[in-house]
Amino acid sequence: MKKILLSAAVLMLMFSCNKEENEIVDSPETTTLAHRGCASHEVLDRQLKEDPSLAQRMKEIEFNTEKTIAQGRIVNGVLEIPVVFNVLYRSSSENISQSQLQSQIDVLNKDFNAQNSDFNTPNNPYSSIRANVGIRFVLDKVVRKRTNKRSWGTNDAMKKSNRGGIDPTSPTTKLNYWVCTIGGGILGYAQFPGGSSATDGVVIDSKYTGTNGTASYPFNLGRTATHEVGHWMNLRHIWGDSTCGNDQVSDTPTHNTANYGVPSVGHRSTCSGTPLEMYMNYMDYTDDRGMYMFSNGQKSRMLSVFSTSGPRASFR
Template identity: 60%
Template sequence: MKKILLSAVATMLLFSCQNDATDAATPITNAVTHRICASQDVLNEQLAADPKLALRMNKIEAFTQKRISNKNFRLVNGKIVIPVVVNVLYRTTAENISDAQIQSQIDVLNKDFTATNPDFASVPAEWSGVKAAIDITFELVKINRKATTKTPWGTRDAMKSTKKGGLDPTTPTTTLNIWACTIGGGILGYAQFPGGSLATDGVVIDSNYFGLSSAASAPYNLGRTGTHEVGHWMNLRHIWGDASCGNDLVADTPVAQTSNFGVPTYPYVSTCLPVHNEMTMNYMDYTDDRGMYMFTNGQKARINAIFVVGGARAAFGI
């Protein structure tokens, strides 16, 4: 088990993912050889642009660790239902994804976050004691659509600004905004961690990988990009802590040497010492959609901490 250290936050913020954040000038490619999430790259850029962001995030982390250590805390109203607004930006018919595809993403989120996804039964017995239902649900309240001549959008948050051709977020203090658009650069999605600007708060998912998409989008056609990115929005880090054998600030997720791809065969022995198996089926790894199907109790506690009174997303619990 990992020992949680607040000092690890400052160190972790210095690390980036394997690829750089992109802007509209980055060459677009539809060929995705493995999962790429730009959340950490975007965070690094935000930290460079806003010196106070690190202080806000360290404060959130200190609060999170305090709440996790208090095993008797309760959420504001017991269970959380997250209102969701989906903002669709399209240049082509394919980018203008259907209402049914959008609803399919909400359905996937509801199954994955309540552990009612059928593949949850595949969690190895080794982790039967830590596998968790987060017990947070999602409700689609509005779909906004906007035709545009712009693509790709990159990761500089232009899609979140009406002035830049995108769509401003709707009441981000009490609503999860998700943007569906072509991101480019082989990036499937990215999210903003708690503590960032409300003007850019939310999740971005490439239209090709939004919800239950076509077989042409395999192996990322089962909606798990949404689950992974919403996990970031709820303050979860990548399972490898964005560093070799790094710290994801969760005690019951085994240390991972780096990101894992495809669908690793269990048991997958880590090169991080002491010898142990890696939890490659965790939603916060980089495996294929069919290869990820669990959260842990430690991740649940971390998520819960942002929704209690005083938490970074407490307004969702009122």
Template identity: 55%
Template structure:
């Protein structure tokens, strides 16, 4: 059983960032067993977290309260009224910041991403029928609906992870009613090869949402392999709903979910099954989980524990209660 640790939770990350590069991040605590052959995802959030905590001393306490609620729900689900599958509808506003014609992605590409989110969160993706970890895989039961697309031309060739794309003053687009709308900013590029990041529940409303580069968004148009099946958004929306990376951002760390096996670190590419962890008991790792760092084509599931954790965010005090009204 994975034990809750509020201090670890507050000290890991507020924003989760993934990047594509030719090698794993040098900040990883251990070397992954599966070495990436081409582009990979990796976390780049430590500096962002420190800046968020510096600017908002109350952030750690807010996140700790949300984490405490999630832990109580996991321990005794009968004490909480979790909404049934299909009850939660998440309106989505896609904010497109483009420099070139290609970066001004089509409505078809945008809708393809919404369709993928609906499939991945509802067990409708083609890979969901895989019997691997079949006993714990979950239909989360959250629906997504495109509400609006906001477009803005920019001269920037790249954006950082300081949320400039979310501010009109810095050339970006302001969030639309973030308490009840999922804002996704699609940009041409992020510095350092980052492909996406998300804000966890508890952060500032003005910066709430998900950021993704256009060539990792949806499954058509500018979407490019190995991130051309829309799973970057699925992964980041998982963070938006309080899911941690499956390896807990530490060597054999915790993601605060009981039915995901311990991972010694992140996995890249498409590891062969069974891929065993070096953690105690050498469990088989859930490399196909959306919260690992494997390629889009090789991730396809959330677990029942992850479902409970996400649904807990819609309760009063969970950070996403505005979507359940």
């Protein structure tokens, strides 16, 4: 098990990844993806380079997160988050239906409240620390806009009307969810707490949103949004974005790297102590059917961002 190490977190944020995603314009999208692709860490790395003050803000968030968890000052009850869908479409298939968008809200509500049908999957070695996060999502409104772009990349162009996208709606009180074709094998990405409100929210491809309509196997159960909203609430990938890295959560095991597909029960890390990997965690890279839980430590970390001193306190 890992201890939360503030200094390690800051170093990880600043130096652990030097890959930068570029905008992808008018390039064809692959028809089938073999593995989950999340660009949240790469987008964060770009934002850290573009805004030198972001590292200090995130350092302060980490300090307040540790303090809030240690003192037990976590939001009680169920927090309700309004969701604004910003749909950018070139074809009719990309202009996904209200039903498909609502199915995504339904998945978020189940996954964040331990009501998902696979929550009680047998032989889960981590069943004792499964979390009911206690956050409710409500569809606030849908904004739709036709575009000529085939794909948008990961440089936040879809969030800016002056670049053909859609500006966020009340990003300090509503979760903005952009639906568009990202390209480059990326299913989605999120902005971590501390970034600019002008680009705050999550971006997810229309083919990996919700559970009906154009939702595509093996990412057709709405778990891409669960994963990305986890990032939006300050969760890291479970392997810490480096070999045997640290996700800053005390009750998740150390992972070698990302898991793909659906690993067999009993899959062990080769990191120190060879712990059982928590591949069924929403913050790994498994197929949608392979992920079905957050841990209690992740719950505390997520709820801390909504505390009175947290970076998303305005959502209370």
